[in-house]
Amino acid sequence: MGVLETTTLTRQFGPLTAVDNLSISVEAGEVFGLLGPNGAGKTTAIKMLTTLLRPTAGSAKVCDFDVVRRSMDVRRNIAYVPQMLSADGSLTGYENLLVFTRLYDIPRREQKPRVMEVLKFMGLADVADKLVRSYSGGMIRRLEIGQAMLHRPRVLFLDEPTVGLDPLARKAVWDHIERMRADYDTTIVLTTHYMEEADSLCGRVAIMHHGKVVAMGTPEELKRSVDGKETSLDDVFTYYTGDVLETNGESGGSYREASRTRRTAHRLG
Amino acid sequence: MASITITASPNPLSALTSFLYKTFTIAELEARKLRHDYTELIMRAVQPALWLLVFGQVFNRTHAIPTGNLPYIDFMAPGILAQSVLFIAIFYGISIIWERDLGIIHKFLASPTPRAALVLGKALSAGVRGLAQAVIVFALALVLGVGLNWNPLALLGVLTMVILGAALFSTFSLIIACIVKTRERFMGIGQVLTMPMFFASSAIYPVSIMPRWLQVIARGNPLTYEVDGLRTLMLSGSTSHYGLGLDFGVMLGTMVVLVMVAGRLYPNVAT
Numbered sequence: 001m002g003v004l005e006t007t008t009l010t011r012q013f014g015p016l017t018a019v020d021n022l023s024i025s026v027e028a029g030e031v032f033g034l035l036g037p038n039g040a041g042k043t044t045a046i047k048m049l050t051t052l053l054r055p056t057a058g059s060a061k062v063c064d065f066d067v068v069r070r071s072m073d074v075r076r077n078i079a080y081v082p083q084m085l086s087a088d089g090s091l092t093g094y095e096n097l098l099v100f101t102r103l104y105d106i107p108r109r110e111q112k113p114r115v116m117e118v119l120k121f122m123g124l125a126d127v128a129d130k131l132v133r134s135y136s137g138g139m140i141r142r143l144e145i146g147q148a149m150l151h152r153p154r155v156l157f158l159d160e161p162t163v164g165l166d167p168l169a170r171k172a173v174w175d176h177i178e179r180m181r182a183d184y185d186t187t188i189v190l191t192t193h194y195m196e197e198a199d200s201l202c203g204r205v206a207i208m209h210h211g212k213v214v215a216m217g218t219p220e221e222l223k224r225s226v227d228g229k230e231t232s233l234d235d236v237f238t239y240y241t242g243d244v245l246e247t248n249g250e251s252g253g254s255y256r257e258a259s260r261t262r263r264t265a266h267r268l269g
Numbered sequence: 270m271a272s273i274t275i276t277a278s279p280n281p282l283s284a285l286t287s288f289l290y291k292t293f294t295i296a297e298l299e300a301r302k303l304r305h306d307y308t309e310l311i312m313r314a315v316q317p318a319l320w321l322l323v324f325g326q327v328f329n330r331t332h333a334i335p336t337g338n339l340p341y342i343d344f345m346a347p348g349i350l351a352q353s354v355l356f357i358a359i360f361y362g363i364s365i366i367w368e369r370d371l372g373i374i375h376k377f378l379a380s381p382t383p384r385a386a387l388v389l390g391k392a393l394s395a396g397v398r399g400l401a402q403a404v405i406v407f408a409l410a411l412v413l414g415v416g417l418n419w420n421p422l423a424l425l426g427v428l429t430m431v432i433l434g435a436a437l438f439s440t441f442s443l444i445i446a447c448i449v450k451t452r453e454r455f456m457g458i459g460q461v462l463t464m465p466m467f468f469a470s471s472a473i474y475p476v477s478i479m480p481r482w483l484q485v486i487a488r489g490n491p492l493t494y495e496v497d498g499l500r501t502l503m504l505s506g507s508t509s510h511y512g513l514g515l516d517f518g519v520m521l522g523t524m525v526v527l528v529m530v531a532g533r534l535y536p537n538v539a540t
Contacts, residue, residue, distance in 0.1 A: 050379045073275075102294040103377070103382045154274060
């Protein structure tokens, strides 16, 4: 029994099926990647697993709790870092974290030490009392991931954790994710469309396309499943989702999505 | 070090304490933002000053509006307090549209915080802004020679009514924001609602001189009760039209209903 199980999880928006019969199982301590082009249903899947969106059909369990019937218990045991910028620029880094120690019911006397510990872990102790709007993109992302680990969640959901970051900041974020998994045994579910990211971080990946999982396995297994000797995960991705560019109009997501991603990228960059 | 699974405490009393604790956490968070940047509070002082110093002074001379034994400027001061609190609160919902576009709201909704606590916390923080308005209006009223009532209990009543008013209308605003979801539509609706609510209340003239149809609307408008309560408590020589019990009852009852509705609609913002 995995720490995360979905059974034919489905979500429709009108005539569009954003997530179509998703059945996955993630073991404790795994780093699991959801890959796919824009509009493949990754974010919708994450939103259902983090109790933000009700499934249309099927079910999902996180830490053995049903995401609909036991949503409060699910929320206590997970953390979610949205793709968009979720730290509050008009507060200091310290304040951003302090609020969440309270919302996650961390006992009063432990709040301050926990915040300081996380700030140190994320290399942000020096700027703790500066307003977040003066932080760089990489620092904001680290703060957000730090915010998500305050209550030591069992499962951490990261939606496009390194979108818009330069290679150096991206590497720093990867290192922190890897250390979190090693130090706290946190299960990590992340979405990405950077193949390099999936390759270096994820133990297993599922490639989603039009709401369905079209391939699943370790990056090595997936590379073997595609013909050719020097296959990269990029080739695997193109192989399974290759029709995207031809079906013009579906690629790149909606106008709103595009403007959001670019704004996030702009602010982080 | 492995993390452990945490479940809810089944004790209803601790659930209530947790609810209140989280409500105040959210309210405090908003108050901290004000402390970092209080220019907004200063700019907000301009509008009530204009109403009292210009509109109030002019109408004080004409004696055109029957306000009983009260000078007109005394009569309108509590009305302007209620109005300036309304104006702050009614555009409050735009902040959640902003937070939604940024992604802040998703993080709060994925945390174990009751939705109603998120809503009520925001509502109380609107109350903090309302209190700043009360200070400004009291200062202006003092300068203009309004016969203020300095009884501590009455002052406490004014503070409570201001917080209630700000909380009620900001929750109303939050509900609109949850429904329309875009800034442009929200601004449009906010503009359309504010003035009618202001005019269909006893803020700057008594309900008794309104045409019949407007009286009916005014009697259903919470702002009328807020103004009545403020007028009774703020001024030394004023009596209540509807009774303070009804004033506070209507405000509190409406607010509880609105918070419950908003708590229901709030999760929709994330989709």
